Amino acid sequence: MGHALCACARGSFSIEGQRYVLVQRLGEGGFSYVDLVEGLQDGRFYALKRILCHDQEDRREALHEVEMHRLFDHPNILRLQAHCMVEKGSKHEAWLLLPFCQRGTLWSEVEMLRDKGTFLPEERILPILLGICRGLQAIHDKGYAHRDLKPTNVLLDEEERPVLMDLGSMNQARIEVEGSRQALAVQDWAAQRCTISYRAPELFTVESHCVIDERTDIWSLGCVLYCMMFGEGPYDMIFQKGDSVALAVQNPLRVPPSSRYSAALGQLMSSMLAVNPQERPHISRLLEQLEALQPAPSGQDTTRI
Known part of the structure; x- marks a missing residue:
């Protein structure tokens, strides 16, 4: 594991033999915060994610995120540049050095357009969705699921290529659930780690004997696609109003009528948002369907919804 040396007077530190200087705070959550830092050797900007670790379990979870990053070298998954564990008195911080994407998240792009009264056109949605699917395919092919896919966990680089982040x-x-105790444990874990308005129906009330598989990500992907099409997730407003998301996701989603998008794109989204996970496509099938949705030659008519 790398070592960090913080020289607070200069706001500089080193990770794995490379020195960086703090520039500004980018954001913070309940248990972590992200700073913009500059490499003193290469002059490049990076995002430094600092995870607060109060006990051994927190340290274990932070190192789990590190290990998940190490599994991948894929253009649609955020690459871990370096990491270390820093002592802060009786506590620790896990520092993860990550690439900095100046454009920000997919959500910031959707929100900016929505504030202007417009939405992402289909010709922009398709390559973004395709890139997200390729990142998910890499994760699923290694026997894992992301479990917290949402627009704020998708970065856009300078070429608008989507990059999946937050692998914690x-x-x-x-996950083979055998018994009510294990079902409750999975349900409690999902309540803590899977964002409620993008959480798959089967994670709200976990059955005593069932199999939870990677198609929880497909549901979340359907919600992300809905957000790109309509400016917010399908269950965001339900959550903001204080109504029951757990109840809402048990019923088929009503898609608002729109002439902006093709019927095929709407059908693809509906297949992702099937309440029964066994009816959702696997990521390989989604990729096949997306390839077929590539822009038609000029002059060829398409049906809109």
Whole structure:
């Protein structure tokens, strides 16, 4: 594991033999915060994610996120540049050095357009969705699921290529639940780690004997696609109003009528948002369907919804 040396007077530190200087705070959550830092050797900007670890379990979870990053070298999955564990008195911080994407998240792009009264056109949605699917395929092919896919966990690089981030909730793709105690444990874990308005129906009330598989990500992907099409997730407003998301996701989603998008794209989204996980496509099938949705030659008519 790398070592960090913080020289607070200069706001500089080193990780794995490379020195960086703090620039500004980018954001923070309940248990972590992200700073913009600059490499003193290469002059490049990076995002430094600092995870607060109060006990051994927190340290274990932070190192799990590190290990998940190490599994992948894929253009659609955020690459871990370096990491270390820093002592802060009786506590620790896990520092993860990550690439900095100046454009920000997919959500910031959707929100900016929505504030202007417009939405992502289909010709922009398709390559973004395709890139997300390729990142998910890499995760699923290694026997894992992301479990917290949402627009704020998708970065866009300078070429608008989507990059999946926040791998801390990743776990094995296939979870065999045997008994009510294990079902409750999985349900409680999902309540803590899977964002409620993008959480698959089967994770709200876990059956005593069932199999949870990677198609929880397909449901979340359907919600992400809905957000790109309509400016917010299908269950965001339900959550904001204080109504029951757990109840809402048990019923088929009503898709608002729109003439902006093809019927095929709407049908693809509906297949992802099937309440029964066994009816959702696997990621390989989605990729096949997306390839078929590539823009038609000029002059060829398409049916819109």
